[in-house]
Amino acid sequence: MYDVVVIGGGVTGCMIARELSRYDIRVILLEKEEDVACGTSKANSAVIHAGFDAKPGTWKAKMNVRGNALFPGICAELDVPYKNNGSLVVAVDEGEIKVLDKLMNQGKENGVPGLKIIGHDELMKMEPNLNPAAKAALYASTAGIVCPYEFTVALAENAAQNDVEFRFNSPVMEIMVQNDGFIIKTPHGAVKARFVINAAGLFSDEISKMAGAEEYTITPRKGEYLIFDKNFGHLVKRVIFPTPSEKSKGILVCPTVDGNVFIGPNSNDIKDKTDVGVTREGIEEIIEGGKKLVPHLPLSGVITSFAGLRAVSNTNDFIIEASRKVKGFVNVGGIQSPGLTSAPAIAETVIEILKEEGMDLIEKPGFVPTRPRKYRFREMDNAMRQKLIEENPAFGHVICRCETVTEAEIVDAIKRPLGAKSLDGVKRRTRAGMGRCQGGFCSSRVLSILARELKLDPRQITKCGPGSEILKGGYKEFIAEGDENKFLNAQDVESLSWKGGEASVM
Numbered sequence: 001m002y003d004v005v006v007i008g009g010g011v012t013g014c015m016i017a018r019e020l021s022r023y024d025i026r027v028i029l030l031e032k033e034e035d036v037a038c039g040t041s042k043a044n045s046a047v048i049h050a051g052f053d054a055k056p057g058t059w060k061a062k063m064n065v066r067g068n069a070l071f072p073g074i075c076a077e078l079d080v081p082y083k084n085n086g087s088l089v090v091a092v093d094e095g096e097i098k099v100l101d102k103l104m105n106q107g108k109e110n111g112v113p114g115l116k117i118i119g120h121d122e123l124m125k126m127e128p129n130l131n132p133a134a135k136a137a138l139y140a141s142t143a144g145i146v147c148p149y150e151f152t153v154a155l156a157e158n159a160a161q162n163d164v165e166f167r168f169n170s171p172v173m174e175i176m177v178q179n180d181g182f183i184i185k186t187p188h189g190a191v192k193a194r195f196v197i198n199a200a201g202l203f204s205d206e207i208s209k210m211a212g213a214e215e216y217t218i219t220p221r222k223g224e225y226l227i228f229d230k231n232f233g234h235l236v237k238r239v240i241f242p243t244p245s246e247k248s249k250g251i252l253v254c255p256t257v258d259g260n261v262f263i264g265p266n267s268n269d270i271k272d273k274t275d276v277g278v279t280r281e282g283i284e285e286i287i288e289g290g291k292k293l294v295p296h297l298p299l300s301g302v303i304t305s306f307a308g309l310r311a312v313s314n315t316n317d318f319i320i321e322a323s324r325k326v327k328g329f330v331n332v333g334g335i336q337s338p339g340l341t342s343a344p345a346i347a348e349t350v351i352e353i354l355k356e357e358g359m360d361l362i363e364k365p366g367f368v369p370t371r372p373r374k375y376r377f378r379e380m381d382n383a384m385r386q387k388l389i390e391e392n393p394a395f396g397h398v399i400c401r402c403e404t405v406t407e408a409e410i411v412d413a414i415k416r417p418l419g420a421k422s423l424d425g426v427k428r429r430t431r432a433g434m435g436r437c438q439g440g441f442c443s444s445r446v447l448s449i450l451a452r453e454l455k456l457d458p459r460q461i462t463k464c465g466p467g468s469e470i471l472k473g474g475y476k477e478f479i480a481e482g483d484e485n486k487f488l489n490a491q492d493v494e495s496l497s498w499k500g501g502e503a504s505v506m
């Protein structure tokens, strides 16, 4: 019997799990994918918003401002890079200046510090690559950027260190309400718990319905992106927004904490909660939007594209509440933007809700707020690199050349609490495969290291969990006798029969 089961291992569920791990209770997190941060929390703008966008009095407004204040401290505790670089909402025509005033007043009402309107000359000095037609901007000094999957992984690692159990590849299929709690069924068995926290992102409406709790709907709202090579990391220093629309904060030009710049996202409601495909029309839309802010976008420097889905509830606000219909069930749904920023505040709120619902929460003495040190070879000076290589020669073996990720870092990512089990798991923890060649060079090497460290056959290593195995079979298995020099193409690989062998074909 667990005290709490958290459904969903995105930033919301992992932040809640980490908060719960401060207390003397048994907590388990169930996640349908093979790792944390496989949903919306891996594909967003990664901005820690200041908090002027949301209407005063809404959950979004309250959680955003409080979350923004808590973020730097949590990142420092968990050794997650965070940059307080500020944001600018840029008005490119006279009409938009009124919008800046409205946002500033709204921000003040929400309690956002450090807001000011700046004029054209100051703006161009701050961001020389901006559209020279820019008239003015709202500057927010408290905005920042973070890596959303690194943050989520760090929360999960720390929760696991503090005894939260994580069960992956475990989609919740049924929730049975009992007198003393719940039985939650997954394909790998059932879990009994007194309280259920529903943090299932895009699927939170379905989980709520499963438990017989309040009904609401979640509509996926797609946002597409293009990322530029690090050579263009100087394009902008701050988060650059256009003036917002009713539906979204608009298409930004924005630096990442790891030194790239991206453009996006657009904002289109779709039907399929799993459709994260990037479209031609979407790309055209974000290029047009990006050029409004920075006219000379280096489009030849685009290294990849991706899309994320906002979980938009029919209330158009976050839903953070104990069910009035099912005692012990807490909904944390509709966590669209600014859900990343708000995660720390949402977790605080959930703790308060659990207390109100009668849960005894006694802090445990042994809570460890930090996680094991993480080495980032690419950020070190040569003296430090030399020292590390002397201690562990695997630091001298660079596996991902684009992002300078060493074998020692990849082994560490696999061996840490809740370590990586797939290529994408390594990527989220180390950035191996995130550079200009997008894993063209390092994927096979990372795969070999995963197989060696996890003591698995290389054919069992996946990109992102069951069903995404990368290797089809051994080289010798696909080559007819006397035909060893034959060049294999994809059709040959598919058509040849399995014979058992040594080397493998990707």
Ligand SMILES: Cc1cc2nc3c(=O)[nH]c(=O)nc-3n(C[C@H](O)[C@H](O)[C@H](O)COP(=O)(O)OP(=O)(O)OC[C@H]3O[C@@H](n4cnc5c(N)ncnc54)[C@H](O)[C@@H]3O)c2cc1C
Residues within 6 Å of the ligand: 007, 008, 009, 010, 011, 012, 013, 030, 031, 032, 033, 036, 037, 038, 039, 040, 041, 042, 043, 044, 045, 046, 047, 048, 049, 170, 171, 172, 173, 199, 200, 201, 202, 203, 204, 207, 221, 222, 223, 224, 265, 308, 309, 310, 311, 335, 336, 337, 338, 339, 340, 341, 342
């Ligand atoms: C385009 C875009 C831009 C954004 N930009 C920003 C931004 O700049 N700043 C900001 O603050 N916010 C931003 N957001 C919002 C932010 O990304 C989300 O609010 C946040 O990631 C939501 O986290 P989550 O944990 O609630 O959901 P998710 O990350 O989706 O996690 C939910 C998890 O539940 C799991 N799950 C679902 N069903 C089940 C089941 N049946 N059983 C078990 N597990 C299940 C899923 O696999 C998933 O891992 C943006 C979002 C998008 C899409």
